[in-house]
Amino acid sequence: xxxxxxxxxxxxxxxxxxxxxxxxxxxxxxxxxxxxxxxxxxxxxxxxxxxxxxxxxxxxxxxxxxxxxxxxxxxxxxxxxxxxxxxxxxxxxxxxxxxxxxxxxxxxxxxxxxxxxxxxxxxxxxxxxxxxxxxxxxxxxxxxxxxxxxxxxxxxxxxxxxxxxxxxxxxxxxxxxxxxxxxxxxxxxxxxxxxxxxxxxxxxxxxxxxxxxxxxxxxxxxxxxxxxxxxxxxxxxxxxxxxxxxxxxxxxxxxxxxxxxxxxxxxxxxxxxxxxxxxxxxxxxxxxxxxxxxxxxxxxxxxxxxxxxxxxxxxxxxxxxxxxxxxxxxxxxxxxxxxxxxxxxxxxxxxxxxxxxxxxxxxxxxxxxxxxxxxxxxxxxxxxxxxxxxxxxxx
Amino acid sequence: xxxxxxxxxxxxxxxxxxxxxxxxxxxxxxxxxxxxxxxxxxxxxxxxxxxxxxxxxxxxxxxxxxxxxxxxxxxxxxxxxxxxxxxxxxxxxxxxxxxxxxxxxxxxxxxxxxxxxxxxxxxxxxxxxxxxxxxxxxxxxxxxxxxxxxxxxxxxxxxxxxxxxxxxxxxxxxxxxxxxxxxxxxxxxxxxxxxxxxxxxxxxxxxxxxxxxxxxxxxxxxxxxxxxxxxxxxxxxxxxxxxxxxxxxxxxxxxxxxxxxxxxxxxxxxxxxxxxxxxxxxxxxxxxxxxxxxxxxxxxxxxxxxxxxxxxxxxxxxxxxxxxxxxxxxxxxxxxxxxxxxxx
Numbered sequence: 247x248x249x250x251x252x253x254x255x256x257x258x259x260x261x262x263x264x265x266x267x268x269x270x271x272x273x274x275x276x277x278x279x280x281x282x283x284x285x286x287x288x289x290x291x292x293x294x295x296x297x298x299x300x301x302x303x304x305x306x307x308x309x310x311x312x313x314x315x316x317x318x319x320x321x322x323x324x325x326x327x328x329x330x331x332x333x334x335x336x337x338x339x340x341x342x343x344x345x346x347x348x349x350x351x352x353x354x355x356x357x358x359x360x361x362x363x364x365x366x367x368x369x370x371x372x373x374x375x376x377x378x379x380x381x382x383x384x385x386x387x388x389x390x391x392x393x394x395x396x397x398x399x400x401x402x403x404x405x406x407x408x409x410x411x412x413x414x415x416x417x418x419x420x421x422x423x424x425x426x427x428x429x430x431x432x433x434x435x436x437x438x439x440x441x442x443x444x445x446x447x448x449x450x451x452x453x454x455x456x457x458x459x460x461x462x463x464x465x466x467x468x469x470x471x472x473x474x475x476x477x478x479x480x481x482x483x484x485x486x487x488x489x490x491x492x493x494x495x496x497x498x499x500x501x502x503x504x505x506x507x508x509x510x511x512x513x514x515x516x517x518x519x520x521x522x523x524x525x526x527x528x529x530x531x532x533x534x535x536x537x538x539x540x541x542x543x544x545x546x547x548x549x550x551x552x553x554x555x556x557x558x559x560x561x562x563x564x565x566x567x568x569x570x571x572x573x574x575x576x577x578x579x580x581x582x583x584x585x586x587x588x589x590x591x592x593x594x595x596x597x598x599x600x601x602x603x604x605x606x607x608x609x610x611x612x613x614x615x616x617x618x619x620x621x622x623x624x625x626x627x628x629x630x631x632x633x634x635x636x637x638x639x640x641x
Numbered sequence: 642x643x644x645x646x647x648x649x650x651x652x653x654x655x656x657x658x659x660x661x662x663x664x665x666x667x668x669x670x671x672x673x674x675x676x677x678x679x680x681x682x683x684x685x686x687x688x689x690x691x692x693x694x695x696x697x698x699x700x701x702x703x704x705x706x707x708x709x710x711x712x713x714x715x716x717x718x719x720x721x722x723x724x725x726x727x728x729x730x731x732x733x734x735x736x737x738x739x740x741x742x743x744x745x746x747x748x749x750x751x752x753x754x755x756x757x758x759x760x761x762x763x764x765x766x767x768x769x770x771x772x773x774x775x776x777x778x779x780x781x782x783x784x785x786x787x788x789x790x791x792x793x794x795x796x797x798x799x800x801x802x803x804x805x806x807x808x809x810x811x812x813x814x815x816x817x818x819x820x821x822x823x824x825x826x827x828x829x830x831x832x833x834x835x836x837x838x839x840x841x842x843x844x845x846x847x848x849x850x851x852x853x854x855x856x857x858x859x860x861x862x863x864x865x866x867x868x869x870x871x872x873x874x875x876x877x878x879x880x881x882x883x884x885x886x887x888x889x890x891x892x893x894x895x896x897x898x899x900x901x902x903x904x905x906x907x908x909x910x911x912x913x914x915x916x917x918x919x920x921x922x923x924x925x926x927x928x929x930x931x932x933x934x935x936x937x938x939x940x941x942x943x944x945x946x947x948x949x950x951x952x953x954x955x956x957x958x959x960x961x962x963x964x965x966x967x968x969x970x971x972x973x974x975x976x977x978x979x980x981x982x983x984x985x
Binding site for chain 1: 713714719720721726727729730731732733734737738740741742743746747748749750751752753755756757759760762763764765766767768769770771772773774776777780783784786787788790791807808811812815816864865866867973
C-alpha cells in the first residue's frame with residue numbers, strides 16, 4: 247500500500263497567521279497568550295487567552311468573504327485551508343474533484359455567536375443571519391463550497407481530540423480508496439460558551455498556564471485552525487512531502503466525563519496503538535507534542551502514561567503554553583508544529599515551567615534545540631475519555 | 642459489513658414489543674420517540690442524561706450486554722446533546738456569566754452519546770462521533786466499514802441518534818423545514834408545500850465481517866454534496882450499475898416540495914422491476930433518519946415482511962432481497978446505500 251504523505255500545511259494561531267510566522271515564533275519561544283481583546287465575555291480582561299488578534303471584519307476582507315452567515319470559526323478555518331491548499335501546489339480544479347475528501351473538526355462550531363444563538367433558539371418569528379451556522383458541520387460545509395469539493399466530506403467531534411480523528415479518518419479514506427487526497431484539520435474560535443463551560447469546571451488558570459509544572463493551576467483557552475493536505479506517496483513523485491502519517495490510534499479512557507483515570511489507560515492505549523500501527527519501538531520516538539493542558543489532572547496522568555510506555559521518556563513539550571488550548575483545532579495545530587519540528591530537525595520549548603511534578607520528575611523541553619528527528623508523536627485527549635495519538639515520520 | 646444485533650428507539654413501536662403495522666400519528670407535526678423505562682440504566686445516572694444521550698444509551702445497552710466483545714463505538718449525531726447545550730446557554734445569559742453548574746456543559750458536547758456508552762459499559766476501544774449534519778450517520782457507517790477493513794476480526798457498535806430539542810426545533814421551524822398545515826401521517830407525501838414533519842430517534846447496530854447469523858449486508862455507500870438533482874441522479878445510476886441490481890428502492894422522500902425533485906429525478910431514472918418504499922411518515926425528518934431506515938431494512942430482511950404502509954408502489958409479491966436506499970438532507974447532502982439480504 248502506498249504511504250499517505252503530508253504535502254501541504256496551513257495554520258493560524260495566537261502565534262501567527264501562517265506556517266512561516268508560527269515557525270518563527272516557535273523557534274524564538276514566543277508566548278501568544280495575553281488578556282483578551284476581541285472575544286466578548288465578562289472574563290475578556292480578567293483571564294488570559296491564546297487569541298488570534300485579527301477581528302472578524304478584517305478576516306473577511308483578507309479572505310474576500312461577504313457572506314453575513316460566516317462565523318469567526320468558519321473564517322479562521324478558511325484562512326488555514328487556503329494556506330494549506332496553496333502550499334501543496336495542487337491545481338484548484340483537481341481539489342474540486344470527486345476524489346478529494348474534506349474532513350473538518352470543531353467543538354464550538356458556530357456557537358461562537360453565543361448571544362445570537364440564545365435569541366434564535368427563542369425567536370417566534372425571524373432568525374438571525376447565523377441560523378444555519380451554529381452546528382460544527384456548518385464550518386466544513388462553508389469550506390467545501392468555497393472550493394466546490396465533491397469527495398467525501400465529514401465533520402468529527404470527539405471534543406479536544408477532534409482534529410486528530412479528522413487526520414486519522416482522512417488517512418483511512420485514502421488507504422481504502424475512497425479518496426486520492428484528503429484535506430484534514432480542525433478549528434475552534436474563542437466563545438462565551440466555552441469560556442463559561444471551562445470556567446464552570448474550575449479548570450481555567452487565572453494566569454498563564456504552566457504545563458507539567460508542579461504548581462500548574464489550569465488551562466488557558468485559545469483559538470485557531472490548521473489544515474493538512476494528505477496524498478498518496480505514489481502520486482507526489484515530483485514534490486518533497488513533509489512527512490508521512492505512520493500511526494494513529496483512538497482509544498477511550500472510559501473513566502469519567504471530564505477527567506482522566508489515574509493510570510491513564512486511554513492515553514496509554516492511544517500511544518501504544520499508534521506505535522503498534524507504525525511498527526515502531528517506543529525508543530524510536532524522538533519527540534512528543536503532548537496534550538499538556540496545564541490542568542492538575544491531565545498533565546500528571548499523561549506523564550504517568552508516557553512513563554508506562556517509554557523506558558526513557560523522549561523530549562516533550564506542550565504547545566498549549568504558547569497558544570492556549572484551541573480545543574477542536576488543537577490536534578491539527580499541534581500536528582503542524584510537530585511536523586515543523588520533524589522538517590527542521592529541531593524541538594521547541596514549553597513555557598512557564600519551573601519545577602517538575604514530584605511523582606514523575608519529568609521536565610519538558612526548555613529551550614529550542616537542534617535534534618535529528620525521524621519519528622514524532624502528537625497526543626490529544628478530550629472530554630468523554632476520547633484519546634487519540636498520531637505518529638508522523640520522515641518520508 | 643454485516644449487521645448482527647440491532648435496536649431502535651423511535652416514535653413508533655420499535656423497541657421491546659416491535660409492531661411495524663400500527664402507525665402512531667404525529668402530534669402538531671412532531672413525531673416524538675416512545676421512550677422505554679430504561680431499566681438497565683441506574684436511576685441516578687439516568688436523571689442526569691439529556692434525551693439524546695438517554696435514547697442513545699438506552700438503545701445501545703441491550704446490544705452491548707449481548708455482544709461477546711466490542712472493539713469500539715461509532716456514532717453519528719448531527720446535534721448530540723442539544724437539550725443540555727441550550728440549558729447551559731440559558732444559564733450563561735440568564736446568570737450573566739456568573740457561577741454556573743458544569744453538568745449541562747459536559748453533556749452538551751456532541752460526543753456525549755458515544756462517551757456515555759463507553760463509560761457505562763467500560764469500553765476502552767475505539768470511540769468516535771461524526772456530526773456532519775445530514776451525513777453524520779453515513780460517515781459513521783463508512784468509518785465502521787473502514788475500521789473493519791483494517792481490523793478484520795473486530796466488532797463495533799454503530800449508531801445514529803438525533804433528538805427534537807426546543808433549540809433545534811425552533812431553528813428548523815424558523816428555517817421553514819416544518820410544515821405549517823397539520824399532517825396526520827401518510828398524507829405527508831401528497832403535500833405540495835415546503836417542509837416536513839419533525840422526528841427523532843436512535844438506532845444501534847452490532848457490525849462485523851461475519852455473515853453467519855446476520856440478515857443484512859451493507860454492500861456499499863456513496864455520499865454526495867450538491868444542489869443539482871441531475872448530478873444526484875447520474876451518480877445514483879453509476880452507483881446502481883456498480884452495486885445493483887436491487888429489488889427495492891427505499892426513498893427518504895419527506896413531503897417537502899423543495900427536496901422532492903431530487904427523489905423524483907432518481908426515481909424516474911430507475912430501471913427494471915423495483916418496488917418503491919418510503920419511511921419518513923414512520924420516523925419523521927431529522928439528520929440521522931438513515932440509521933432508522935437501515936434498522937427497518939434489517940427488520941424487513943429478518944422477518945421477510947414489509948407492512949403495506951411502507952409501499953409507495955403496489956406491494957411486491959416477490960420477497961425483497963436487496964434495497965437501494967437514498968436519502969437527502971435538505972437537498973444539499975445525499976447518500977446512497979446498497980443493502981442485501983443474507984441468505985442462510
